[in-house]
Amino acid sequence: MSSKEIDDVSGTETTGHEWDGIKELNTPLPRWWLWTFYATIVWAIGYMVLYPAIPLVTGSTKGVLGYSSRADVAREIAEAKTGMAGLLDKVGSMALEDIRKDPDLFQFAVAGGRSAFSVNCVQCHGSGAAGGKGYPNLNDDEWLWGGSLDAIHTTLVHGIRFEGDDDTRVSDMPAFGRDGVLDTAQIDDVAEHVLALSGQEHDQAAAERGTAIFEENCAACHGAQGEGIADVGAPALSNAISLYGGDKASIVETVTNARRGVMPAWGRRLDDATLKQLAVYVHSLGGGQ
Amino acid sequence: MTIVHDSVERIDVEAVNRKETRSLYEARVKIFPRRGYGSFRTLKWWVMAVTLAIYYVTPWLRWDRGPHAPDQAVLVDLANRRFYFFFIEIWPQEFYYVAGLLIMAGVGLFLVTSTVGRAWCGYTCPQTVWVDLFLVVERFIEGDRNARIKLDKAPWTFDKIRKQVAKHALWILIAMSTGGAWIFYFADAPTLALDFIRFEAPAVAYTTVGILTATTYVLAGFMREQVCTYMCPWPRIQAAMLDEDSLTVTYNDWRGEPRSRHHKRQEQAGVAVGDCVDCNACVAVCPQGIDIRDGQQLECITCALCIDACDTIMDKVGKPRGLISYSTLTDYASNKAGKPAPTTWRSFIRPRTVVYVAVWSVVGLAMLAVLLTRSRLDVNVLHDRNPVFVQLADGSVRNGYTVKILNMLPEPRTFRLAIDGLPGATMTRAGSDAADAAVIDVPVDPDTVGSMKIYVRAEPAGLAAVRSSFTFQVTEIGGRGEAASYEANFEVPGGGK
Numbered sequence: 010m011s012s013k014e015i016d017d018v019s020g021t022e023t024t025g026h027e028w029d030g031i032k033e034l035n036t037p038l039p040r041w042w043l044w045t046f047y048a049t050i051v052w053a054i055g056y057m058v059l060y061p062a063i064p065l066v067t068g069s070t071k072g073v074l075g076y077s078s079r080a081d082v083a084r085e086i087a088e089a090k091t092g093m094a095g096l097l098d099k100v101g102s103m104a105l106e107d108i109r110k111d112p113d114l115f116q117f118a119v120a121g122g123r124s125a126f127s128v129n130c131v132q133c134h135g136s137g138a139a140g141g142k143g144y145p146n147l148n149d150d151e152w153l154w155g156g157s158l159d160a161i162h163t164t165l166v167h168g169i170r171f172e173g174d175d176d177t178r179v180s181d182m183p184a185f186g187r188d189g190v191l192d193t194a195q196i197d198d199v200a201e202h203v204l205a206l207s208g209q210e211h212d213q214a215a216a217e218r219g220t221a222i223f224e225e226n227c228a229a230c231h232g233a234q235g236e237g238i239a240d241v242g243a244p245a246l247s248n249a250i251s252l253y254g255g256d257k258a259s260i261v262e263t264v265t266n267a268r269r270g271v272m273p274a275w276g277r278r279l280d281d282a283t284l285k286q287l288a289v290y291v292h293s294l295g296g297g298q
Numbered sequence: 299m300t301i302v303h304d305s306v307e308r309i310d311v312e313a314v315n316r317k318e319t320r321s322l323y324e325a326r327v328k329i330f331p332r333r334g335y336g337s338f339r340t341l342k343w344w345v346m347a348v349t350l351a352i353y354y355v356t357p358w359l360r361w362d363r364g365p366h367a368p369d370q371a372v373l374v375d376l377a378n379r380r381f382y383f384f385f386i387e388i389w390p391q392e393f394y395y396v397a398g399l400l401i402m403a404g405v406g407l408f409l410v411t412s413t414v415g416r417a418w419c420g421y422t423c424p425q426t427v428w429v430d431l432f433l434v435v436e437r438f439i440e441g442d443r444n445a446r447i448k449l450d451k452a453p454w455t456f457d458k459i460r461k462q463v464a465k466h467a468l469w470i471l472i473a474m475s476t477g478g479a480w481i482f483y484f485a486d487a488p489t490l491a492l493d494f495i496r497f498e499a500p501a502v503a504y505t506t507v508g509i510l511t512a513t514t515y516v517l518a519g520f521m522r523e524q525v526c527t528y529m530c531p532w533p534r535i536q537a538a539m540l541d542e543d544s545l546t547v548t549y550n551d552w553r554g555e556p557r558s559r560h561h562k563r564q565e566q567a568g569v570a571v572g573d574c575v576d577c578n579a580c581v582a583v584c585p586q587g588i589d590i591r592d593g594q595q596l597e598c599i600t601c602a603l604c605i606d607a608c609d610t611i612m613d614k615v616g617k618p619r620g621l622i623s624y625s626t627l628t629d630y631a632s633n634k635a636g637k638p639a640p641t642t643w644r645s646f647i648r649p650r651t652v653v654y655v656a657v658w659s660v661v662g663l664a665m666l667a668v669l670l671t672r673s674r675l676d677v678n679v680l681h682d683r684n685p686v687f688v689q690l691a692d693g694s695v696r697n698g699y700t701v702k703i704l705n706m707l708p709e710p711r712t713f714r715l716a717i718d719g720l721p722g723a724t725m726t727r728a729g730s731d732a733a734d735a736a737v738i739d740v741p742v743d744p745d746t747v748g749s750m751k752i753y754v755r756a757e758p759a760g761l762a763a764v765r766s767s768f769t770f771q772v773t774e775i776g777g778r779g780e781a782a783s784y785e786a787n788f789e790v791p792g793g794g795k
Contacts, residue, residue, distance in 0.1 A: 109729075115729065135684075135685075136684055137682075137683075137684025137685045138685075139684065139685035139688070146685070146688065146689075148685055148688040148696075148698075149688050149689060149690055149691065149696075150690050150691050151690075151691045208693070245691065248691035248692060248693070249689055249690065249691060249692065249693040250689055250690070250691050293728060293729060295688065295696060295698060295728065295753050296688075
């Protein structure tokens, strides 16, 4: 290029570029801007030396400081664990009822239980522990296997109908229809009787016919009035809660084919303290006995 | 120096911030204000003493609030989100009091500016006060104006280094105590002071002190008038606040001009001269580096030091005081036309000042009324969403609520929680072994939010709809008998049917 051209009006050098007679001024960058820019370059070089920065095929450069955000997380988790160690030990060694009575431990156990619940239990019981068809609502006051702290803890540790745990809770309702114990008419009658037991609309004559069938086939586990027996895991039929639905069709289905819900034995998956925290948490949901 | 009058020396000074000599991009020209004497200077000393005393002493004042609250009279407890001001305690949700105070401060500033001009800038603004304080140090170590100019131009001798080190050391000391006092407003002052010295205070305390030390040192030691001229928005806003009846520092040119350094000679020669002897005393004392004789200007903070300086000179040359004076534009125009100044105290009462006073009083009285009648109890209720309701075995339905009772008094209180509008409903507190009851009593710790899970049980048969509204009633047992309520919903199954 030839010598620098100076714009007459502004006195600034031009770039020499011209469009329709308009020339672009070559206004220099403000000093402060330029120096800030240089400073960012220096900063970036320093940063690349000190910290992981340049991506490689597998991983990246490590940086002089050897910093890693994963290490940060690991350290924070370790710190949190150390911080909780005392409380966790206490929860692990104390009786469930004592944990519940100690306000600090109770709060700690409920918080820990809630977090363990959201990892392990919500898949079936729901995030609010409200369950669904076939999965018990843990907020209510109906318990298949008992709602005391110890009963809940046992259920948690050994599970229900869980193969591989000898102490698992097992109850086996016969499939009255499928196995040919009762015929369709009998099942219909006994279903009407169950509707009567739980105070729902029912066919009086059929229900009365079903009374004898109930006493013969059902009362042994569910009780004469359908009040249920928690020791054998037989649910109460006389109340407003039905795990698999309390309408006629659901009852007929249950009597015909029986139900066999399964819950894992968490004793083999979770440590003692966590299991206790879970028991305290579930007990605290409003239905604990 | 040229002798211009029998007894008045002419000071060799240029107004560095004069409009004509000011460019948009230029390094700051140092200003060496001369020590002033006079009634306004005395007033400024007093204002400085009082404002600094308020700033430094306030955090150390104690105020007994009983065993459950801090005893610091003024405390901004950020960690616990409480603000204490003597007998007033403010919770975060009562922050509108602070908003009200800010409105009052704003309107108050309008009122002051519309009547006595930029009195805030000239007397009470922290920037003005601290610059004044820094100037005291500067003058104490380096001497008055001429000595300082001489020292500034002098080569770096041992004496200059010694003086500079002493000056900056004292400045930094003042700056540190400025930042140091600030943090005491945010924690118990004696405890924090001890922790601070032992290096056991929180890092944020040291950071705050560090930042405020730096800003004080730079703003009051080096930037000074530049803060007012370039950084502060207030001088710009003032223009809208001032009117022809507001007091401003005015050079009465109708009296002073034509100025002359050779009064006697010219008078003898029969040339008309004004009262201004062009001694530049007004320029020499000005901390803003302006010449008031150029008229009203943005840079002038109306500190009135030029009035003091000029009055001294007028006394000396035997002319009446007030060549530079606090005047309104009305006075000035009237005087210029040869009439007496019409301003009396009545000029302060004009529609706008009346409106300012009215707004200020209304906001103030409203805040006072709210403050005196405010409740120290509040209740918030959150309905559980998951699950919304729980079907119980006996056919009744349970809803869970997180009830938060705000006990805003620094004493433990017990409240009775009751349900209104839900027939036959009973409740229990989660974690409690007590049976369901129609009312339950809950203790809440002093000055805290008592948060509890409450299970409410009701028969759906007794309810009119799937969703029923009811209220949680909270009443204090004993004490002031305060009450609060919160409307909540009770839901039963059936919504989907």
